[in-house]
Amino acid sequence: MADDAPDGLAESRELVRGAAKWFVAGLGAIGVVLVAGSQLSSIGSLSVHTARFYVALAGVALGLLAILWAMWRVVDVLSPRQWAFEDLVAEWDAAGDRAAPRGRPDQAPVGRYFRAHELFLGGFESPRAIQELWEVSPPDRAGFDDLVDLMDDLLDKAATIDLQHRFRRLRLQIAMGVLLGAAGILGFAWAANPGSPDDAPPSLRNASLVGVDFHGASLRSVDLTGADLTGADLADTDLAGAVLTDVTWADTTCPDGTNSDARGTRAPDGSVTGGTCLGHLVP
Structure with missing residues (x-):
């Protein structure tokens, strides 16, 4: 019946379906781009004894699913x-009385x-009244064609409303996915x-740095545990994030001078x- 739908309703349904198709294309593109950015074979280079292996495995499974x-x-x-007209009648009944509708707002949206x-x-009081009149009307009854046209229009409208409702309901689920x-x-x-080990900051643990001139240098995040900085010049040196446990300070010029x-x-x-540069690490 809905094949002869009014142009407006048909265009409305095609608009919703077109948006859904773009959703499919967008999801496919997202999957391709994200997976292309990191080869699945990278998992093979990870040790099964590391947390990264299981995070990678869970991540790719969650992402693709x-x-x-x-x-x-x-x-x-x-x-x-x-849609059959019986479906429309059932929706109308499921929606309950207009003044006191039953169920959640997303139930029986067409009704x-x-x-x-x-x-x-x-002009009919309900779809059931339309159906009952159609069942007892002979095809040659005056106004029978108008009754059939009304039923066609109602089914077409029901299909459009149902499609729009499903699209609105699924948008959040699609976005969450x-x-x-x-x-x-x-x-x-x-x-x-x-990250490559080569990218890690150098370690100067227990290094003898007596008299070394670090003036204006960057020792950001460097491990200086146990280093001997006797007589070293650290003026204007960047020590942000550096590990300074058990450092030997003696006649050391601190970053603030x-x-x-x-x-x-x-x-x-x-x-x-008891000399120290702690508390004087900011140039």
């Missing part, structure tokens, strides 16, 4: 529901719509591509104990 699930929900929108817009019923998919693939990309001995205790023989 979420995107496939979102695409499946889009396909649900693209699959048209075939709720027609109860709120009874003008579409062509996209977000979960992106999060999973990004988690996989992070876990499967650990202070001498480490100024924080210590000078003995009668001129030796200084």
Whole structure:
């Protein structure tokens, strides 16, 4: 019956289906781009004894499954529901009385719509009344063709309302699927591509740096545990994030220009104990 739908309703349905098709194309593109950014074979380079291996495995599984699930929900929108007039009558009954509708707002949306817009019923009190008249009317009855046209229009309107409702209901689910998919693939990309050891800051643990001139240099995030900085010049040196545990400070020029001995205790023989640059690390 709905094949002879008014142009406006047919265009409305095609608009919704067109948007759903773009959803499918967008989801496919997202999956391709995210996976292309990190080869699945990268998992093979990870040790099964590391957390990164399991994060990568979970990430790629979550990412691909979420995107496939979102695409499946889009396909649900693209699959048209075939409406019979009995379905419309059942929707009308399921919606309950207009003043006291039953169920959640997303239940029986077609019936709720027609109860709120009874003008579409062509003067009948309900779809059931239309069906009952059609069942007892012979084909040669005066006005029979008009009755059939009214039923056709109602079924076409019902199909359009149902499609729009399903699209609105699934938009959030589709968006959540996209977000979960992106999060999973990004988690996989992070876990499967650990940084190169060459990119790590150098370690100067227990190094003898006596008298070294670091003036204006960057020692950001460098491990200086146990290093001997006696007489070293650290003026204007960037020590942000550096590990300074058990460092030997003696006559050391701190980043702010202070001498480490100024924080210590000078003995009668001129030796200084307790000197430090801690508290003077910002140039």
